[in-house]
Amino acid sequence: MTQRPGNQLFDAYFTARDMREVFCDQGRVQAMLDFEAALARAEARVGLIPDSAVAPIAAACSAGLYDFAALGEAIATAGNSAIPLVKALGKQIASNDAEAERYVHLGATSQDVMDSGLVLQLRQALELIEGDLAQLADSLATQAQRHAATPLAGRTWLQHATPVTLGMKIAGWLGAVTRSRQRLRELKPRLLVVQFGGASGTLAALGEQALPIAQALAEELQLTLPEQPWHTQRDRVVEFGAVLGLIAGSLGKFGRDISLLMQTEAAEVFEPSAPGKGGSSTMPHKRNPVGAAVLIGAATRVPGLVSTLFSAMPQEHERSLGLWHAEWETLPEICSLVSGSLQQAKLLAEGLEVDADRMARNLELTQGLVLAEAVSIVLAQRVGRDTAHHLLEQCCKRAVAEQRHLRAVLGDEPQVTAELSSAELDHLLNPAHYLGQAQTWVERAVAEHNALSD
Numbered sequence: 230m231t232q233r234p235g236n237q238l239f240d241a242y243f244t245a246r247d248m249r250e251v252f253c254d255q256g257r258v259q260a261m262l263d264f265e266a267a268l269a270r271a272e273a274r275v276g277l278i279p280d281s282a283v284a285p286i287a288a289a290c291s292a293g294l295y296d297f298a299a300l301g302e303a304i305a306t307a308g309n310s311a312i313p314l315v316k317a318l319g320k321q322i323a324s325n326d327a328e329a330e331r332y333v334h335l336g337a338t339s340q341d342v343m344d345s346g347l348v349l350q351l352r353q354a355l356e357l358i359e360g361d362l363a364q365l366a367d368s369l370a371t372q373a374q375r376h377a378a379t380p381l382a383g384r385t386w387l388q389h390a391t392p393v394t395l396g397m398k399i400a401g402w403l404g405a406v407t408r409s410r411q412r413l414r415e416l417k418p419r420l421l422v423v424q425f426g427g428a429s430g431t432l433a434a435l436g437e438q439a440l441p442i443a444q445a446l447a448e449e450l451q452l453t454l455p456e457q458p459w460h461t462q463r464d465r466v467v468e469f470g471a472v473l474g475l476i477a478g479s480l481g482k483f484g485r486d487i488s489l490l491m492q493t494e495a496a497e498v499f500e501p502s503a504p505g506k507g508g509s510s511t512m513p514h515k516r517n518p519v520g521a522a523v524l525i526g527a528a529t530r531v532p533g534l535v536s537t538l539f540s541a542m543p544q545e546h547e548r549s550l551g552l553w554h555a556e557w558e559t560l561p562e563i564c565s566l567v568s569g570s571l572q573q574a575k576l577l578a579e580g581l582e583v584d585a586d587r588m589a590r591n592l593e594l595t596q597g598l599v600l601a602e603a604v605s606i607v608l609a610q611r612v613g614r615d616t617a618h619h620l621l622e623q624c625c626k627r628a629v630a631e632q633r634h635l636r637a638v639l640g641d642e643p644q645v646t647a648e649l650s651s652a653e654l655d656h657l658l659n660p661a662h663y664l665g666q667a668q669t670w671v672e673r674a675v676a677e678h679n680a681l682s683d
Contacts, residue, residue, distance in 0.1 A: 259292040265337075318334070373396045389594065477532075485524075491518045
């Protein structure tokens with residue numbers, strides 16, 4: 230068998246090996262051949278073709294028997310992959326059983342073969358993605374609980390805000406993963422359906438036996454028989470692509486946060502280290518977020534691919550020209566990019582390296598300013614909101630101008646000390662005492678994860 234050259238330099242970085250195997254030439258051809266073998270079994274069950282034809286057809290439905298390079302060249306003139314494959318299949322069957330060759334592909338059209346084959350591939354892709362998401366969620370849940378009470382600076386508009394906890398931040402990543410897992414479960418019944426409509430979707434060539442054969446075919450493939458063929462109704466595959474787009478985006482958020490926390494100026498959370506990982510060709514000291522880069526890269530590339538699927542939805546009449554063709558490489562590429570992102574995300578989540586001491590030091594970078602709100606809220610209950618806000622604003626400006634800690638400035642302000650004792654000020658300016666519902670958010674995110682996993 231001749232192999233076509235491919236671009237493999239970046240495959241291991243951006244795509245998971247198992248997903249590459251699903252959508253490689255072998256995987257695509259085998260899925261279409263699985264449809265042909267199942268169709269023969271279904272038609273024999275209903276009595277349309279003799280039982281004796283099934284074994285020769287099934288024996289020829291092995292991808293290893295076919296020359297992918299020759300098929301690829303034939304596609305250029307045939308217009309799709311099923312036409313030359315069915316011809317090659319017929320020749321393969323005829324070489325061993327000329328009688329059986331008469332019954333191959335009976336009543337089907339090329340799009341039936343390709344779409345049903347795609348669904349078989351997507352079922353495999355779904356299993357891989359769901360498994361990876363479950364593993365990622367387990368790791369995130371563990372990390373969220375481990376760091377539920379670890380304070381770090383919350384950041385809004387890339388500036389220090391009020392304290393949060395690392396566990397709360399991780400719980401946010403976990404919640405997004407949980408929702409994506411829920412979406413995949415919900416769409417599976419709509420996606421995992423057979424495509425079988427014949428030339429124009431009526432199955433007229435099979436007469437009264439059409440519906441029994443269609444049902445038998447769905448059972449053979451362990452798919453559901455939809456209410457009607459969906460040759461030009463592409464919402465099923467577009468929905469799947471859209472959910473994968475959401476997954477890519479959520480993983481991109483994870484990667485973006487990690488890359489920012491790894492910045493030299495923050496240095497609070499790091500990707501797991503490994504020999505040769507994240508180095509520079511010139512700078513020996515570098516520790517680059519190479520895993521996060523994959524997550525961000527996929528989140529950048531996938532939306533354009535998803536938009537292609539949406540753009541290809543208004544397909545003409547009963548069979549489309551060009552718009553259907555636009556899907557062929559698009560959805561597999563989305564699956565591949567998401568799979569690669571998930572591989573890196575799992576490594577990141579499982580091996581996160583956390584510097585809690587650095588987080589504590591960073592919380593003090595502004596010398597107490599991140600707790601100004603905490604003081605203002607309590608003081609407002611005693612002197613009024615506007616007065617308290619104005620007073621704290623002036624104290625913050627004085628602290629910055631004099632390069633003093635806010636606690637010292639507040640201790641020198643009579644209007645403050647008249648209302649708040651020294652012990653109260655110490656308590657209010659302790660980050661651990663101003664974490665709000667951070668612990669609760671962790672508990673709720675983990676509970677949702679556990680409920681989905683049970």
